[in-house]
Amino acid sequence: MKTTQVGTSESSETNVSPPNNINSPTQEDHSAGSGSYQVVARRYRPKTFEELVGQKHIAHALSNALTTGRVGHAYLFTGARGVGKTSTARIFAKSLNCVNGPTLEPCGDCDSCRSVSTGEDIDVLEIDGASNRGIDEIRQLRQNASICPSRSKFKIYIIDEVHMLTREAFNALLKILEEPPEHVKFIFCTTEPSKIPITILSRCQRFDFAGIETTAISQRLAGIAANEHVTADDGVFPMLARRAAGSMRDAQSLLEQLLSFAPEHISLADVHEMLGTANDQLLFRLLDAMLRCEPAIIFAELETAASEGVDFGVMVEQMIGLLRDLLVVASGGDAMLMLFCSTTQFDQVKSIANTFGLHRILASLQILDQTHTKMRFSTQGRILTELALIRIAHLDHFQMITVLLDRIREGNLAFPATPTQTPTQTITQTIPAVAPIAPAVKPVQRVIPPPSQIPIPAQSVPASAQPVPVSTQSIPSSTQPAPEVRRSSSPNSNSVNSVSQTSGQTPLQRFNEASAIPKIDLETMTDEKAVAVWRDAIDTIPGMLATYAANYKKLTFEKPNGFFVVFDNRMAKEFCERESPRLLNALSQAIGKAIRIRFELIEEKQPAPTPTQEVNRNQLFKDVVENPFVKKIGEIFGAELYDVR
Numbered sequence: 308m309k310t311t312q313v314g315t316s317e318s319s320e321t322n323v324s325p326p327n328n329i330n331s332p333t334q335e336d337h338s339a340g341s342g343s344y345q346v347v348a349r350r351y352r353p354k355t356f357e358e359l360v361g362q363k364h365i366a367h368a369l370s371n372a373l374t375t376g377r378v379g380h381a382y383l384f385t386g387a388r389g390v391g392k393t394s395t396a397r398i399f400a401k402s403l404n405c406v407n408g409p410t411l412e413p414c415g416d417c418d419s420c421r422s423v424s425t426g427e428d429i430d431v432l433e434i435d436g437a438s439n440r441g442i443d444e445i446r447q448l449r450q451n452a453s454i455c456p457s458r459s460k461f462k463i464y465i466i467d468e469v470h471m472l473t474r475e476a477f478n479a480l481l482k483i484l485e486e487p488p489e490h491v492k493f494i495f496c497t498t499e500p501s502k503i504p505i506t507i508l509s510r511c512q513r514f515d516f517a518g519i520e521t522t523a524i525s526q527r528l529a530g531i532a533a534n535e536h537v538t539a540d541d542g543v544f545p546m547l548a549r550r551a552a553g554s555m556r557d558a559q560s561l562l563e564q565l566l567s568f569a570p571e572h573i574s575l576a577d578v579h580e581m582l583g584t585a586n587d588q589l590l591f592r593l594l595d596a597m598l599r600c601e602p603a604i605i606f607a608e609l610e611t612a613a614s615e616g617v618d619f620g621v622m623v624e625q626m627i628g629l630l631r632d633l634l635v636v637a638s639g640g641d642a643m644l645m646l647f648c649s650t651t652q653f654d655q656v657k658s659i660a661n662t663f664g665l666h667r668i669l670a671s672l673q674i675l676d677q678t679h680t681k682m683r684f685s686t687q688g689r690i691l692t693e694l695a696l697i698r699i700a701h702l703d704h705f706q707m708i709t710v711l712l713d714r715i716r717e718g719n720l721a722f723p724a725t726p727t728q729t730p731t732q733t734i735t736q737t738i739p740a741v742a743p744i745a746p747a748v749k750p751v752q753r754v755i756p757p758p759s760q761i762p763i764p765a766q767s768v769p770a771s772a773q774p775v776p777v778s779t780q781s782i783p784s785s786t787q788p789a790p791e792v793r794r795s796s797s798p799n800s801n802s803v804n805s806v807s808q809t810s811g812q813t814p815l816q817r818f819n820e821a822s823a824i825p826k827i828d829l830e831t832m833t834d835e836k837a838v839a840v841w842r843d844a845i846d847t848i849p850g851m852l853a854t855y856a857a858n859y860k861k862l863t864f865e866k867p868n869g870f871f872v873v874f875d876n877r878m879a880k881e882f883c884e885r886e887s888p889r890l891l892n893a894l895s896q897a898i899g900k901a902i903r904i905r906f907e908l909i910e911e912k913q914p915a916p917t918p919t920q921e922v923n924r925n926q927l928f929k930d931v932v933e934n935p936f937v938k939k940i941g942e943i944f945g946a947e948l949y950d951v952r
Contacts, residue, residue, distance in 0.1 A: 517554025
């Protein structure tokens with residue numbers, strides 16, 4: 308198929324006009340049957356700065372450097388995949404080494420320009436940093452760099468994916484990178500500049516390549532299709548551009564697939580079938596079903612999508628993009644800010660966004676984002692998609708909740724009319740902004756006499772046995788000033804509250820004192836009770852301390868408040884001594900009073916063997932020595948048996 312320039316065979320079905328500066332493919336025959344076919348991404352690679360799409364700021368800076376003669380010795384091109392880093396490096400190399408160079412417009416016909424375009428020039432060396440990443444390759448580069456170029460003005464090294472070089476290789480590159488020969492230029496390309504040492508970055512002029520706009524990619528694809536004599540439906544190229552996500556090479560690769568799938572005319576159905584995407588009508592039908600909370604329709608639409616071969620992971624990505632545009636419109640954005648929907652769909656998107664509500668859109672985006680993350684590690688993509696969409700469908704009251712909360716904050720809460728009421732009989736309740744809600748049970752007020760008027764009895768009775776006098780006056784509402792605490796002036800009051808006030812204690816302290824009655828009487832403590840108290844106390848202690856504390860040999864009680872614990876295991880005794888504060892705390896809580904602990908270690912000696920045991924031991928040793936099997940082993944290994952005591 309012989310290609311022609313743009314404009315000679317434009318189709319009326321293509322709504323995007325191709326750019327005027329698109330380069331035509333080389334004059335060689337690259338048709339499918341010629342045997343030398345090249346893919347679209349290679350044939351339509353930009354050859355001049357004017358043809359560079361989406362990187363005007365970089366083209367302008369490099370052009371000015373060529374014009375003014377301020378050409379540096381090292382450049383670093385960074386950016387995502389497919390945005391033109393290597394293509395820009397080749398264009399810059401051709402501009403430097405062209406027979407008319409340095410020039411802004413390389414001729415493209417000289418041997419240098421042709422060789423650089425095909426990557427075969429002996430003075431423009433393209434090196435893959437991933438496969439030539441060692442120090443030996445960099446040493447070889449340094450040796451070759453000192454040799455003058457064979458036919459061109461400059462020897463240019465283009466190192467792609469330079470971040471893959473090792474640390475030693477970067478260190479070997481430092482000196483020649485800082486002070487290279489006059490005829491050497493370095494151009495580094497990388498997608499991960501953060502992995503490059505700062506010593507390298509400081510020696511280079513850095514240019515950051517941005518993602519290419521969807522409109523620019525769409526126009527470029529339209530021009531390529533026109534040169535290939537292929538027509539397309541409206542919306543095909545914008546859809547491919549959105550799917551490429553800012554990468555020109557990805558967009559051209561998708562177009563290459565479509566040219567093989569539909570060599571004469573590309574329809575939207577072809578795009579959805581090849582890419583596994585869902586059409587816009589299906590996505591909007593799903594949104595409508597979610598708005599009306601109809602799970603049955605959602606399941607039916609997803610079944611239709613599955614029968615059409617839709618990839619559910621891709622469909623979730625499309626839903627996220629669609630909801631993103633809904634979020635933009637719901638926030639007040641115009642049609643030009645939408646990325647995934649066309650401007651002709653703005654009215655439809657605006658209607659859905661107003662119905663969804665901002666908060667519900669945010670919740671839906673979070674659900675879909677979590678679903679997309681889970682789908683990477685699951686084989687049940689359809690089930691996860693169904694679950695996410697059903698959850699979104701049941702967010703229908705989400706917007707109403709936010710409205711009600713806003714009304715509550717403002718102080719006005721309107722209740723909807725009941726079936727027995729007419730719409731004009733809607734009940735409206737006004738809630739004061741700061742008025743507190745009255746408690747259901749009014750609290751009471753204690754009577755606390757002054758300390759100076761309370762006689763202290765010889766022996767006070769327990770707090771639980773004394774009645775607590777209370778006043779019959781309740782606490783007034785918050786709209787009235789709170790009265791002062793009323794104190795009794797009776798000199799004969801002998802309540803526990805009066806006694807507690809003499810010591811300046813708070814009601815909480817009085818309660819703690821009343822509840823801290825000794826649980827166990829130490830005067831009647833016996834060894835048996837001490838053992839029981841010890842075991843109850845260590846049951847409340849977690850970890851190894853309880854195990855070691857229970858491994859005692861003997862435990863007795865030493866009056867007035869001591870525990871004497873004997874161990875026959877040195878490790879248990881030493882561990883309990885180190886953790887004795889925890890044991891003391893547990894015992895004090897169990898008894899109700901402070902106690903003390905004394906530890907002791909008794910190592911029992913092994914008793915001496917009796918004469919009978921000695922005879923049995925000698926007989927056992929004799930039987931072992933005379934065993935035929937043992938004798939055979941001794942003969943083989945030359946071993947002798949000894950009775951070690």
